[in-house]
Amino acid sequence: MRTLVLNAGYEPLAVVSFKRALVLVMNDKATVVEHIHGEPVWGAAGSYDRPAVILLTRYVRxxxxxxxxxxxxxxxxxxxxxxxxxxxxxxxxxxxxxRSRGGADSWENLVACCLRCNNVKGDRTPQEMSWELRITPQPPRGGQWTVRGTERSDPRWEPYLALAA
Incomplete structure (x- = not known):
């Protein structure tokens, strides 16, 4: 189980393990915003909801x-x-x-490609091949890219990740 961690301003920060999230909640460093329905987790001081999304009590720069x-x-x-x-x-x-002509390993110079097109294109530019790019390559944006671990996201995280986009 994984938990989304939100900064005090509701900005997505990271995805942590269920155990790490529970430790933050138990130490009063975070509060549970969304929980997983089912059996609570019992600790020495009482019971805790299983966290799906937690909010830090102090802002982290x-x-x-x-x-x-x-x-x-x-x-x-x-x-x-x-x-x-x-x-x-x-x-x-x-x-x-x-790359042989000075092309960089950058978001703007790289594009996904099928094996056939990659082999046919070889060491030439799309202009030399009279090919058109279907997309304009640019760096990705949004919470799914800046917050590690959100590739396999939980549906309960979506409203919070949408705020970061």
């Missing part, structure tokens, strides 16, 4: 720029596992401007 690191998995997820050139199912990523 977050560094200003939370840049999302560029990863193969992230590019595929951002593009919905669809090829940026033909729209079919993608399993690889492609550098729009090839």
């Amino acid at each position: 977050v560094p200003g720029s939370r840049r999302v690191p560029v990863t193969r998995r992230g590019v595929l997820r951002r593009d919905g596992h669809r090829c940026g050139y033909c729209g079919k199912s993608a399993s690889t990523i492609d550098h729009i401007l090839p």
Whole structure:
């Protein structure tokens, strides 16, 4: 079981284990906002609801720029596992401007790509191939990207992650 942690201002911070969330609640560092219905957890001081979403009692300062690191998995997820050139199912990523020509490993230069298009394109640019990109590659935004662990989210988290988008 995993729990979404919200800052005192309801900003999503992280996803932690059920045990860690319960320790924060038991030490009065957080309160339960959404709980999982069922049997409560019994402790020495009483019973506690099983937390799905907790709210920190004190505000935690977050560094200003939370840049999302560029990863193969992230590019595929951002593009919905669809090829940026033909729209079919993608399993690889492609550098729009090839690395051999100075193309960077950046969100703006990477696109999800099917194996066929990747092999046909090779070391050329889409303009040289007379190909059009179906999307405009850009860095991902929103709570699902800046809060680690929300790839497999709980339906109870959705209203809180939508606030961060």
